[in-house]
Amino acid sequence: MIFILIAGLTKIDTSNFQPFAPFGVHGVLRASAMLFFAYVGFDGVSTLGEEIKNPGRDIPIGLIGSMLITITLYCLLSATLCLMQPYSQLDSDAPFTIAFEAVGMSWAKYIVAFGALKGMTTVVLANIIGQARYFTHIARTHMAPPFLAVINEKTKTPVNATVIMTIANCLVAFFTSLDILANLLSIATLFIFSQVSIALLVRRYYVSGETSSSDRNKLIGFLVLIIFSSIGLAIVWVVSESYIGYTVMAVLWFVSTLGLKLSLKQARKPKVWGIPWMPWLPAASILINIFIMSSIDGSSYIRFLVWTAILLIYYLLVGLHASYDAAVENTKARNVAAEMANVEAGVAPVTAPNAEEASRT
Template sequence: MYRPADLVVLGLGVMIGAGIFSIAGEQAATTAGPGVILSFMIAGIACMLACLCYAELASTMPTSGSAYTFTYVIFGEVWAWIIGWALILELQLAAALVARAWGAIAVGAIGNFGIRVPNAELVQDILVFVILVLLTGIVALGARVGLRALWIMVAAKLLAIGAVIAVGLPHIDPANFGGFVVPPKTLDTPPATVLETLIGEGQAFGWFGIFAAASAIAFAYVGFDIVATSAEETVNPREAVPKGMIRSLVITTVIYIAVGLVMVGMVPYTKISEEAPLASAFQAAGLGWMAHVIDAGAVLGLTTVILVLIVGQTRVLFSMARDGLIPRGLAKVSRRYHTPSRVTLVIGLIAIVLAEFVPVVPLRELVVMGTLFAFAFVAAGVIVMRRRMPDLERGFRVPLAPLLPALSLFATLWLMVNLRLLTWAWFVLWMAFGLLVYLVYGRRNSLLARPRTEPLRPAHGGRHRR
């Protein structure tokens, strides 16, 4: 069973990773400049609003499945399937994408030690395969095994990040911040995001770039919602799960802003390397040896991200299988390891196929899209549930409701329109395919489709409505 501190580590394990070691530098160099610090704040505030909504629903329905389960109880089976399908996209694609990034960083770390890596692409493919097999095995063996490994790796990466902040602070030049908001720049390329399409031109930097970067940076905060999937395995989940989500998100936001200040403060944003932003900043300050610390932190950081993503995906698919929307055999728990090992192995296999054979890196925004789509339903769910079931026991209540849930919904939609039009198109295609799967399989095999002589045993104890 998870303790309150375990849930904080779970959240830190999945959120502290790509945002620090790659996304911040990339967005600073191409979109927001030093204003990337404000982008982290904006994305953090938007995610905190969503986190409060998740906290209320998780304290009311402390079961596996997170947004999928909440939607099932509040809006019914069809909408639950839609959210579950979006979560599959988010978590499965994120695991494969982070694994690719992990492989690239691992190969780079080997090279930074002066070891020549022949056929780096092949070595990266092998490393990606090995890490996914290893972490899938850890999750399949049992929650406690994975949790022990997670504690050790999170502690180690926090030490590495602490070193980055402590060593970098004395080398900050306030002139590099330049008031944070640099003059906007009109791009020669056609409008890419939905918002750019509406205004008729593409822009970077300025406030437009800061908000656009916030949408991309939302990828860095993906994962606090995974804490909610552990509710059935947590001691006193009505209180522990909300606290775990909120505390881990607050800590992550503070760390991201601190590292971003160091990176942007050490070197002008025009000189930040997109491939290795943190390492290049320290090299420019004559602290090249810090590259090894950063490499170690990045490898450990992304390892924990993959691990927790697999855990979260396991719990979501397990809940969907219990409801019959996907094959019920995936909901079987291993008698030996007391884990849903069958669905874990399926998730690991799909992640390997995606990471090895699909160009997942350009699809990063799809992960953000799937996440924000779930955020929107959770925010709406709080408003609807307050009206329909006002007397239901809640371990945590969103303050100033329905104002804050409405603000969460607005902030989520704003981040979504700052995503590329191509991302929206791919997402619509994915969801259309999901509806087809539901009509062909899920609707016919769900709990609601059972003959009346069979007892209904909903996984989440809520009302089942179509």
């Protein structure tokens, strides 16, 4: 990347920046939605919590730091590429390779190709690390085959999950078009980020057994309005671009977020580090994610719904029951261990709760 920046900036032409946005705001948002998958991976830091000495401090630093570095590098590389060649001459498959060849630096394309190959290898390995740990946590609840949760005694890493995910990634990448993968991954990522933002609001403003029913209903109502106004704003953008529609939905989103801020107190505050500017930042995240999702084509949503349906069927027919049975067995094992410890300590045994009831709690 450093070579591309230094060598590329020696061949720039500022006139290539005209027109600055040839496809308008619509083009920018479509590109943002399609290329969102390029930022996927920075959140992989959060999957390494078990392997970090001080996760409460290091994970936020890693997430924010990696995101800032990624944004800075991508912006610099994009600006360099656009200054090297007019946008109409950019190659979608090998942009920097063709750009260096066009400015008379044909020898540089070999360095760029080698760097791209190494970069792709690094990205694949980084993504496999995160995905393997996702599956390890899922397998621990028996929603996935338990052998995926096996940890190697020497390396202390999930070897089985890593091998399976490596093979799966290679097969998918080999047989699937990059455009399809990019759009599908962008939808899934934006959808998950929206869910995380909703979950964050629920966690901050609701505590089971402590939050009153009236406050709970207020929270649900404001969340529904925030989501509805975000979807409405995206629909207006795609369908009509009506300024009245923009105004109504934007005001509804603002009033809903303000109402949540003023009418409810935070029921839980983080002890170490937490998201600031509550509830504005999570609400803005929901709005932006849904707005960007509206720029992705309909066929990608069909693929996303098909995969979601398949996974939902698996969860309802297999994963849910296996997870429940595993929870019951774990509860029984804990109760037996507690009784044995009481017997060894000479303490009168306490009647253990019903295993199924305990698992529900």
